[in-house]
Amino acid sequence: xxxxxxxxxxxxxxxxxxxxxxxxxxxxAAAELPLAWPAWGDAELGVLINVLAVAPLLLARNRLxxxxxxxxxxxxxxxxxxxxxxxxxxxxxxxxxYLCFSRYARPAASAALLPLAANAVYPFTGDDSSRPLGxxxxxxGLAAAWLGDARRQRAQLIATHDSTLAQAHHEQAxxxxxxxxxxxxxxxxxHHVSMMVVQAExxxxxxxxxxQAGRDSFAAIGAxxxxxxxxxxRLLGVLRMESAPALEPQPGLDRLDELVAAAxxxxxxxxxxxxxxxxxxxxxxxxxxxxxIQEALTNVRRHAPQAAAEVVVLYTEEGVExxxxxxxxxxxxxxxxxxxxxxxxxxxxxxGGVLSAGPKTDGGFRVYAQLPVxxxx
Numbered sequence: 001x002x003x004x005x006x007x008x009x010x011x012x013x014x015x016x017x018x019x020x021x022x023x024x025x026x027x028x029a030a031a032e033l034p035l036a037w038p039a040w041g042d043a044e045l046g047v048l049i050n051v052l053a054v055a056p057l058l059l060a061r062n063r064l065x066x067x068x069x070x071x072x073x074x075x076x077x078x079x080x081x082x083x084x085x086x087x088x089x090x091x092x093x094x095x096x097x098y099l100c101f102s103r104y105a106r107p108a109a110s111a112a113l114l115p116l117a118a119n120a121v122y123p124f125t126g127d128d129s130s131r132p133l134g135x136x137x138x139x140x141g142l143a144a145a146w147l148g149d150a151r152r153q154r155a156q157l158i159a160t161h162d163s164t165l166a167q168a169h170h171e172q173a174x175x176x177x178x179x180x181x182x183x184x185x186x187x188x189x190x191h192h193v194s195m196m197v198v199q200a201e202x203x204x205x206x207x208x209x210x211x212q213a214g215r216d217s218f219a220a221i222g223a224x225x226x227x228x229x230x231x232x233x234r235l236l237g238v239l240r241m242e243s244a245p246a247l248e249p250q251p252g253l254d255r256l257d258e259l260v261a262a263a264x265x266x267x268x269x270x271x272x273x274x275x276x277x278x279x280x281x282x283x284x285x286x287x288x289x290x291x292x293i294q295e296a297l298t299n300v301r302r303h304a305p306q307a308a309a310e311v312v313v314l315y316t317e318e319g320v321e322x323x324x325x326x327x328x329x330x331x332x333x334x335x336x337x338x339x340x341x342x343x344x345x346x347x348x349x350x351x352g353g354v355l356s357a358g359p360k361t362d363g364g365f366r367v368y369a370q371l372p373v374x375x376x377x
Contacts, residue, residue, distance in 0.1 A: 025054040028088045049077045053089035057096065064103060068096045072115040076124060085137065094144040101148030102155075109145070116141040170342070177343040178350075197225035252286035253278075253313065253320075256293065260311065263297045269308040270297065276315030285371055288347040289313075289320055292355070295344050296324035296367040304328025307364070319353070319372040327364040344369070 053074030059067040075085065075093050085093075093116070100109040118124075120134035204210070204218035251259075256272065263270045281289065293311055300309045307328035314321040341357050344367065348355035353371035360366050 025057070025088050025091060049074050050086055050089055052077070053085075054092040057092055064096070064099055068100055068112040071096045072112060076115045076119070090137070090140070094140060097141050097144040098148040101145045102151045103148075104152075106149060109148070113138075113141055113145060173342050174346065177346045180343075193225050193229055197222050197229070200225065250283070250287045251290045252283070253281065253289050254286075255290065256311070256313070259290070259294055259297065263301065263309070266301050267305060268297070268301055271308075271310045273310070273312045274315070275312065278315055281320060282373065285319070285351050285373065288351045288353075289322055289369070289371055291347055292322055292344045292367070292369050293324060299341075299365075299367075300324070300326045300328065304365075319370070322367075322369045322371070324367045325360070325364060326366075329363070341367075 051074075053071050056067040056070035056074075059070075071092050075089055097109075097112050100112040103109075116134070116138045120131065120138040123131050123134050200218045200221040204215050204222070207214075210218075260270050260272050293313075297309060297311070300307055304326055307326040309324060309326040312321075312323045312325075314323075344357070345355050348369050348371065351371045353369060355367070355369040357367045358365070
């Protein structure tokens with residue numbers, strides 16, 4: 001069941017509501033003048049001025065300062081010629097005051113208050129007995145201005161809060177992705193350092209005619225490696241959550257077919273092309289390449305569930321290039337600041353590469369990454 005607030009929100013969303021409101025006020029102004037103020041001599045002029053004090057509300061959406069000036073002129077003329085306002089003219093003045101203070105800062109919006117303020121200080125009729133009425137009209141205008149200013153300040157607070165919240169989410173996503181990458185790199189580096197220590201100890205013990213200087217060097221290598229492992233576990237081990245799953249080898253491009261099979265099982269048609277001669281990649285680079293493809297296919301499944309995707313892996317002498325294309329509709333294009341794209345960029349940057357993502361000219365979306373084998377930190 002719709003509440004009055006829901007119906008008001010729907011009415012505000014109707015694009016023709018300003019025209020309908022002004023039409024009703026204009027008709028009311030034309031009818032009110034001869035009925036409520038039959039003593040006014042020039043009824044035609046009164047109707048014209050009354051319409052001038054209402055009709056410019058049509059311009060309030062795009063040309064609010066012009067509407068405020070026109071309505072203020074109509075109100076000033078009515079106060080000068082007749083010494084009072086009709087209800088419709090007062091509604092027009094209060095509405096434009098509210099709109100001015102809800103859109104502009106106080107110094108600029110205060111200009112719309114000038115007709116009422118001037119009439120309160122020096123009555124346009126020249127009769128001091130009308131000053132109480134002028135003060136009453138000014139108080140009504142100040143109330144409308146206060147409401148409009150309160151709305152503007154509230155909108156500014158909401159915008160600031162939303163911006164701060166979005167920035168916090170962005171930083172949290174970056175931190176979470178970097179933490180995940182650090183855990184994976186911890187595994188990779190720990191594996192290689194462990195192998196270095198084992199090989200150094202094996203060489204020291206298994207080489208019978210090794211000079212003492214060589215034995216001392218291999219012993220130093222082993223001790224340094226063990227110290228490095230201890231320090232690395234101390235610094236990076238805290239990144240592992242207690243609820244983390246059982247350890248297993250980090251995935252690489254050798255498991256790309258499994259990843260594609262999972263995407264196909266989820267309902268996407270996925271093709272894979274490998275170009276060039278596959279070559280062994282450094283473990284960290286291999287993990288980054290796999291995770292970028294994984295996240296790109298996840299975005300396809302999330303934003304374009306029925307779209308077809310193509311994964312291209314190009315091996316070059318410098319490294320590996322990856323592209324993931326889909327033919328989803330324009331409405332399915334993910335946000336450029338989404339957490340998925342953010343994570344992919346973090347992985348590419350940490351691998352010394354580059355990543356681009358955006359809509360294609362012929363429709364769909366493309367994720368492209370270039371990851372060098374040897375990158376300068």
